[in-house]
Amino acid sequence: MTVPRQDGRLLLLGAGGHGRAVLELMRHAGLPDPAGVLDDDPASPGLPGVPLLGPLSAAAGLRQQGLLAAHVALGHNARRAELGGWLRRLGFALPVLRHPSAVVAGTARIGDGSVLLPRVVVGAAATVGVSVILNTGCIVEHDATIGDAAHVAPGAVLGGGVRVGARALVGLGASLRPGVCIGADAVVGVGAAVVADVAPQARVGGVPAVPLR
Known part of the structure; x- marks a missing residue:
């Protein structure tokens, strides 16, 4: 056409x-x-x-x-x-696509091709890579870093200084302790409470989160 x-x-x-x-x-x-x-x-x-x-x-x-x-x-x-x-x-x-209800700190950086859906919050000095999905109602706190093409699912909460690797998935309603690191291509399950670093390509879930078989 x-x-x-x-x-x-x-x-x-x-x-x-x-x-x-x-x-x-x-x-x-x-x-x-x-x-x-x-x-x-x-x-x-x-x-x-x-x-x-x-x-x-x-x-x-x-x-x-x-x-x-x-x-x-x-x-x-x-x-x-x-x-x-x-x-x-x-x-x-x-271009970055941002819903009008999203709240983004003036010192945060959002990479090309990323999307911020309704009620997303991005805190001070947070860095979001390219082609990232910040889904409905998620919170990315101050100084957090989200790698390229990662997905933070609806309702997930990332504490200050959290690092999420490229292409990782943080599941619905998950909570990440300040400062933890989620490796590239890792998956954090629905409702998980992550209190320790997650290795690249690992899958974790539960409260507290543990590796899944």
Whole structure:
């Protein structure tokens, strides 16, 4: 499908549940609707009111047609990281998407392509990498560091100075003691209370959190 140049509008990748959440965020924030959405599922119905323009691979041609910005609305951390890098190489800008209810300290830094959903709080001097999902109602306290393409799920609370590695997942309602380190690609389970460091690629859960088999 040929798409005319759409300055100020972005291309959305992913028409699933997270894509719907991102679209609602954009509308609540008063942003223009996406110029279109791409999805690899041939049975995908797309997103309401947004043109479905084909599979993810169509992004290259759409960039040549004049689309300037994009956002990867996929929950899978490694895939989101991969696609974000590919889009940057194609020349797309990856803007930060922030819900109006999110509270972000003036000294915090948010990386390109990240999304802050409703009621997110990011504290003083916190650093959030590129393509990060800060999901509904999570709290990232002062001096915390969130690695590229990580996902902090709804209701999770990260104490001051917590470090979360690239592509790690902090599950729904988890609580992380100040200063703990979550390794790259690790998974913290739903409702876990993390009081000690978590190794890369490890899976932990429980209160207090312990390794899961």
